[in-house]
Amino acid sequence: MTNHFDVIVVGGGHAGCEAAAASARAGADTAMITLKYDGIGQMSCNPAIGGLGKGHLVREIDALDGIMGVVADQAAIQFRLLNRRKGPAVQGPRAQMDRVLYRSAMQKRIAKTTNLTTLEGEVVDITYANGKLEGVVLADGSTLAAKTVVLTTGTFLRGIIRLGQKATPAGRVGDSSAVRLAERLDELGFPLGRLKTGTPPRLDSSTINWDALEKQPGDEVPEMFSFLSAKPQARQISCAITHTNEQTHAIIRRDLDKSAIYGGYFESTGPRYCPSIEDKVVRFPDRNKHQIFLEPEGLTTELVYPNGISTSLPEETQVEFVQSINGLEQARITQFGYAIEYDYVDPKSLRYTLETRNLENLFLAGQINGTTGYEEAAGQGLVAGINAARKALCQEKIQFLRSDSYIGVMIDDLITRGVTEPYRMFTSRAEFRLSLRADNADQRLTPKGIEWGIVSTERKRNFDEKSRKLEYFREILVTKSLSPSEARDHGIVMSKDGVRRTGLDLLTYPGVNLEKLVEIWPELYEIDMKTATLLENDAVYSRYLERQNQEAKSLVEDERCKIPDELDYMSMKGLSGELRSKLNEIRPETLGQAGRIEGMTPSALAYILSTVNRRNPLGHARN
Amino acid sequence: MIFQAISEGTIFAPATAKGKSAVAIIRISGKHTLEILTNISGVNLRPREMVLRRIIHPKNREVLDEALVVYFPKGRSYTGEDSAELHLHGSRATLKAVMSCLLDEGLRMAEPGEFTYRALLNGQMDLAQIEGLGDLIEAETETQRKQAQRALDGEISHSTISWKNELIHCLALLETEIEFSEEEIPEDIKNQTISTLLGLRDTLLNEVKGVDMAERLRDGFEVAIIGPPNSGKSTLLNYLAGREAAITSNYAGTTRDVLEVYMEVEGLPVCFLDTAGIRESSDPIEKIGIEKTKKRAKDADLRIFLQEPNLATFPGVEWQEGDLKLMAKVDLVKENDLKGVSGLTGQGVNHMLEDIARELENRIEKVGVMNNTRQRQAIERAITYLVKAELELAGTNNGRSEIAAEELRQAIRALETITGAIDIEQVLGEIFSNFCIGK
Numbered sequence A: 001m002t003n004h005f006d007v008i009v010v011g012g013g014h015a016g017c018e019a020a021a022a023s024a025r026a027g028a029d030t031a032m033i034t035l036k037y038d039g040i041g042q043m044s045c046n047p048a049i050g051g052l053g054k055g056h057l058v059r060e061i062d063a064l065d066g067i068m069g070v071v072a073d074q075a076a077i078q079f080r081l082l083n084r085r086k087g088p089a090v091q092g093p094r095a096q097m098d099r100v101l102y103r104s105a106m107q108k109r110i111a112k113t114t115n116l117t118t119l120e121g122e123v124v125d126i127t128y129a130n131g132k133l134e135g136v137v138l139a140d141g142s143t144l145a146a147k148t149v150v151l152t153t154g155t156f157l158r159g160i161i162r163l164g165q166k167a168t169p170a171g172r173v174g175d176s177s178a179v180r181l182a183e184r185l186d187e188l189g190f191p192l193g194r195l196k197t198g199t200p201p202r203l204d205s206s207t208i209n210w211d212a213l214e215k216q217p218g219d220e221v222p223e224m225f226s227f228l229s230a231k232p233q234a235r236q237i238s239c240a241i242t243h244t245n246e247q248t249h250a251i252i253r254r255d256l257d258k259s260a261i262y263g264g265y266f267e268s269t270g271p272r273y274c275p276s277i278e279d280k281v282v283r284f285p286d287r288n289k290h291q292i293f294l295e296p297e298g299l300t301t302e303l304v305y306p307n308g309i310s311t312s313l314p315e316e317t318q319v320e321f322v323q324s325i326n327g328l329e330q331a332r333i334t335q336f337g338y339a340i341e342y343d344y345v346d347p348k349s350l351r352y353t354l355e356t357r358n359l360e361n362l363f364l365a366g367q368i369n370g371t372t373g374y375e376e377a378a379g380q381g382l383v384a385g386i387n388a389a390r391k392a393l394c395q396e397k398i399q400f401l402r403s404d405s406y407i408g409v410m411i412d413d414l415i416t417r418g419v420t421e422p423y424r425m426f427t428s429r430a431e432f433r434l435s436l437r438a439d440n441a442d443q444r445l446t447p448k449g450i451e452w453g454i455v456s457t458e459r460k461r462n463f464d465e466k467s468r469k470l471e472y473f474r475e476i477l478v479t480k481s482l483s484p485s486e487a488r489d490h491g492i493v494m495s496k497d498g499v500r501r502t503g504l505d506l507l508t509y510p511g512v513n514l515e516k517l518v519e520i521w522p523e524l525y526e527i528d529m530k531t532a533t534l535l536e537n538d539a540v541y542s543r544y545l546e547r548q549n550q551e552a553k554s555l556v557e558d559e560r561c562k563i564p565d566e567l568d569y570m571s572m573k574g575l576s577g578e579l580r581s582k583l584n585e586i587r588p589e590t591l592g593q594a595g596r597i598e599g600m601t602p603s604a605l606a607y608i609l610s611t612v613n614r615r616n617p618l619g620h621a622r623n
Numbered sequence B: 001m002i003f004q005a006i007s008e009g010t011i012f013a014p015a016t017a018k019g020k021s022a023v024a025i026i027r028i029s030g031k032h033t034l035e036i037l038t039n040i041s042g043v044n045l046r047p048r049e050m051v052l053r054r055i056i057h058p059k060n061r062e063v064l065d066e067a068l069v070v071y072f073p074k075g076r077s078y079t080g081e082d083s084a085e086l087h088l089h090g091s092r093a094t095l096k097a098v099m100s101c102l103l104d105e106g107l108r109m110a111e112p113g114e115f116t117y118r119a120l121l122n123g124q125m126d127l128a129q130i131e132g133l134g135d136l137i138e139a140e141t142e143t144q145r146k147q148a149q150r151a152l153d154g155e156i157s158h159s160t161i162s163w164k165n166e167l168i169h170c171l172a173l174l175e176t177e178i179e180f181s182e183e184e185i186p187e188d189i190k191n192q193t194i195s196t197l198l199g200l201r202d203t204l205l206n207e208v209k210g211v212d213m214a215e216r217l218r219d220g221f222e223v224a225i226i227g228p229p230n231s232g233k234s235t236l237l238n239y240l241a242g243r244e245a246a247i248t249s250n251y252a253g254t255t256r257d258v259l260e261v262y263m264e265v266e267g268l269p270v271c272f273l274d275t276a277g278i279r280e281s282s283d284p285i286e287k288i289g290i291e292k293t294k295k296r297a298k299d300a301d302l303r304i305f306l307q308e309p310n311l312a313t314f315p316g317v318e319w320q321e322g323d324l325k326l327m328a329k330v331d332l333v334k335e336n337d338l339k340g341v342s343g344l345t346g347q348g349v350n351h352m353l354e355d356i357a358r359e360l361e362n363r364i365e366k367v368g369v370m371n372n373t374r375q376r377q378a379i380e381r382a383i384t385y386l387v388k389a390e391l392e393l394a395g396t397n398n399g400r401s402e403i404a405a406e407e408l409r410q411a412i413r414a415l416e417t418i419t420g421a422i423d424i425e426q427v428l429g430e431i432f433s434n435f436c437i438g439k
């Protein structure tokens, strides 16, 4: 076996898999090292992929020929498009996973990826010289060299599991935590922080009284993640819904001081949007019930994930409060809920490629950067994987922009704003939300993926065919038009202003859809559902897209204006002390990024730009 | 964006108004300030310490003036650069001599606003503060000074922030409905958003009205004197013009039919208009002029109707709430209890001025904190977007919250041009503190 690679990815979680696959697609000789081969693709928490914002991320990963979407489609046991009744920009595909199917589909996918070697082992250290990384050291003492390394160790850095008053060092239940690696990062001056998250107890399906509960079936027409998938592979199931009650709350309140979270054992911050049941009961005392989704973890397992009661109360209390809930009176807990506290690296110390500034050639992706969620991890994995490969192969860096993807929004948020709680994607984080839809992720990103050489020929062919159709029908829609009175003849009501409306215009009228237009113009007859939906969705927002395009243009301008790495902010006395130290910490790479730093003023930006321009009077910062 | 036109070189400009005054101040700013200061006024200047020096032309050793000189080093000055002030004797000749000396020394006369721009460029203040400062310099009266001071103290930013927070609250409600539709959230969120938006719209509309008043404070209130021919309008105006503070003017654009007298009334800037031109006429051209004058009188902030007991009130200009009715030529009237005024003896003039001041001050009470056009436009833009958001929510299109949210973001953006930026974390924070959300 060779012990020299272009890229080594440490960790086989969601970030690791996506990073390794992307690096391999980009043509780098890649190795993925993980604790246990069998742990590849393990879902530590909720067995579901997607959701609002998160579903967008999965589509984007798929558009770049990533693996999460395809694997999720293979393992899904219930599909639901969230916000189906709302506008297309805020609809998010989500699916319940069979945990076992997901892991095995992911492992198969990894196994058949060319350019990719998988190794089992624990990385305990990294080697470096002159501020540049050279390789990794395994627990058995052997060393592997690499041009670049991507660390994706999730919650494993100095992870501590807390359950009631007990504390156990662990990366997640059943896995040991990575201490030496954390100490090394500390030593290298990486800014580390502490975060926490939690997980609910798991229940035995056969002990749940399903008949007493309200069922929640999946969608009749499932919305797949991958642009390449046609239909679900696994059998589809329903989930159920139940609620906590006053008695549940009384039990929780009684034992609050024994909860790891409330007993004052934690110093770290947990996510506001993922509160423990203790949190919910304390912060919203007037609510007399809280909703719980009972989600089967798979087709071949009895495990059920009760979504909504994440907790770190002692075992006895967990049993007592779970059994106070309707339908769960006899429920047996097979694995107790717990909270986990871990080190993360302040992502403000990263570049937009996710390379660290502290150590050249080292990239970080996933929960190690203070995020939470599989999709967020995978999105970062993709960015770090491509860039690590390109750096190893001496190719240009790739930057994702806020205006082209949720991935770009996430990366920019992380490196510019940092995190105060585990970072999760929301659609409201994307100011270009109306343009960045889940359904047009391929239109936005696949052409870039093709340019970067990370898209398979199959996907390319597929994409080209879809685009051709799209253009063909769009062309018909912009050339065909009706006068107001002709429109009236077809039952479309509009003001009689004598202005002709194109087919595309007509689509924005209430009650007008493509089906209607096919009646008017039979040449549209051959249009397929996917193309029709895309065109309709574009039409819905046409009035806003123009404005967003304008804004996107000026964003691109500002992103093109590079700020040199070594700019000495501390000597810029014209800036306030606060801004100076922020700039010094974040070290924005572009004027655009600088502008998004909290507390930035136009004057301060003008000042920075003037400094940059004075430094290189000939070739201004804008190139 | 303002990322270009980085201003260079050492600049100077007179900081006091043109014309005769006791002191004339010249401001200097830029890299070479200290060097030039030393050249013309000698060595050993200490930072921020005002000293009396002779200003000597370095070329011909001519003594130009005896002046107070103060040097502000970089980082601790108005512009953020090395800068200085020369307090000269306020004669035109002196000022001119010193200025040409500075030109000889290689300094450049500042472009209008260039000092402020440099201050901005050097991060010395935010936009709202700078505008407040501009007004402060222009402020001629006590009231105006207060108004400008409010902007400088950041009161403008404060109220903008509170509107922004309300908008953020609305946005948070909408986003809750979008991001957490799977969870149990109150059903009346949409109606709650609509009513908050309508309330905010009214606040902002009021603010825009207030802006009008604030502009009056800066540019002066108009008070029209109206009465039949020979009711003593011109005499009254001449009397007012004779008082120390008044200036008669022929502003550009003024029709020859309206005479203006600008003066300060208990600290308020007031422009009195003599509408002598209004009379019956059959001449078509003159008629146009008369209509214009009538309109001017109608649009004025206040009207004083001069009446004579045996004459009908003047036709064509209506009495409006708050206007004054005064007996004309009150010196000729025997009964003293009548409210009246005489331009001949000055009788009743002080009373009249008090009444005017009281009325105008009443109106100022309602003044908003915004004080210029740029800010007004920003609020108006915000209102436009806010109304669109409200229409979208209340409309027939099933109220698409993501579109309403987009309009609200634009509304917030508009307000941001007045001060500071909005942060999505604030919106998320609102959501999580108001709703029990998350699994």
Ligand SMILES: Cc1cc2nc3c(=O)[nH]c(=O)nc-3n(C[C@H](O)[C@H](O)[C@H](O)COP(=O)(O)OP(=O)(O)OC[C@H]3O[C@@H](n4cnc5c(N)ncnc54)[C@H](O)[C@@H]3O)c2cc1C
Pocket: A010, A011, A012, A013, A014, A015, A016, A033, A034, A035, A036, A039, A040, A042, A043, A044, A045, A046, A121, A122, A123, A124, A152, A153, A154, A155, A156, A171, A172, A178, A181, A197, A198, A199, A274, A338, A339, A340, A365, A366, A367, A368, A371, A372, A373, A374, A377
């Ligand atoms: C208890 C718990 C609760 C959670 N709750 C939620 C939730 O409610 N909602 C949500 O969205 N997300 C939740 N998550 C987060 C979600 O599981 C993660 O965000 C996601 O899995 C992160 O992916 P990752 O690839 O960064 O890390 P992980 O999936 O954790 O993968 C880390 C990988 O690195 C490997 N590894 C670690 N150290 C080493 C080493 N030294 N050498 C070699 N390999 C190593 C591990 O074997 C593993 O394969 C939770 C996670 C945990 C543990």
